[in-house]
Amino acid sequence: MKRLSNWGFPRLILAVLALVLILFSGANAFEAQTSNKNMVRVDVKPIQLTAGEKAIFQVSLNTHSVDLSYDMEEVCILQDNEGRVYNVSKWKGSSPGGHHRRGTLEFPALEGNPRSIKLILKGIGDVPERFFEWTIGG
Numbered sequence: 001m002k003r004l005s006n007w008g009f010p011r012l013i014l015a016v017l018a019l020v021l022i023l024f025s026g027a028n029a030f031e032a033q034t035s036n037k038n039m040v041r042v043d044v045k046p047i048q049l050t051a052g053e054k055a056i057f058q059v060s061l062n063t064h065s066v067d068l069s070y071d072m073e074e075v076c077i078l079q080d081n082e083g084r085v086y087n088v089s090k091w092k093g094s095s096p097g098g099h100h101r102r103g104t105l106e107f108p109a110l111e112g113n114p115r116s117i118k119l120i121l122k123g124i125g126d127v128p129e130r131f132f133e134w135t136i137g138g
Contacts, residue, residue, distance in 0.1 A: 033132045039065050040125030044132045047104065049117055050114050051137065053084065055107040059093070066125050069096040075122045077108045080114035089102060111138055 030075010032045035040063045047056040055078055061068050071092040079085050086107040110117070119132040 014067065030134050033134075034122075035127070035130040035132070037127045037130070038125035039063055040127075042067070042121060042130055044119060046134055049110070049134060049136045050084075051110045053109050053114050054089070055110055055117065057105045058103075058122060059105055060102040061124065065127065066099070068098055068124075071096060071126060072101075072103070072105060075124065076105055077120050077122075078117045080110065081096050081116040082112060082114055084111055084114070085131075086110070103132060108134075 007075065008057060030046035030049060032043060034044075035042045040061060043060045043062075047057045047058055049055055059072070061070075072093070073088040076088050077085055088105055089108055090106040091103055092106070094101040095117040105119075116135050117134075121130045121132075124130060
């Protein structure tokens with residue numbers, strides 16, 4: 001059996017690690033999206049978007065001039081491309097008020113086999129609706 005040189009073995013390890021990262025990072029990776037309107041910045045990153053499982057999003061709201069006293073379970077809905085609407089089942093995060101809020105929104109399991117999903121936040125910073133949309137299926 002041919003012996004790997006001192007440089008060959010580290011390169012092999014790096015190649016295997018790179019392949020593993022490529023395979024696993026793309027499987028459930030969704031881009032974070034931002035809405036920055038009326039002096040309130042809203043950042044949303046999906047944590048889990050898989051048909052048949054709860055939809056979970058990481059959300060942060062930041063401002064220097066608006067009181068963020070919104071009930072996140074009341075101002076957020078999720079809609080799939082087939083017209084199904086999901087209400088928030090749980091907000092796990094900071095309480096209403098202040099200028100900086102962060103937490104996770106959980107929705108019931110996604111039904112059927114949706115191709116895309118849209119998170120809608122209503123009335124944050126007097127913006128009627130903020131839309132965040134991701135493709136989730138083929």
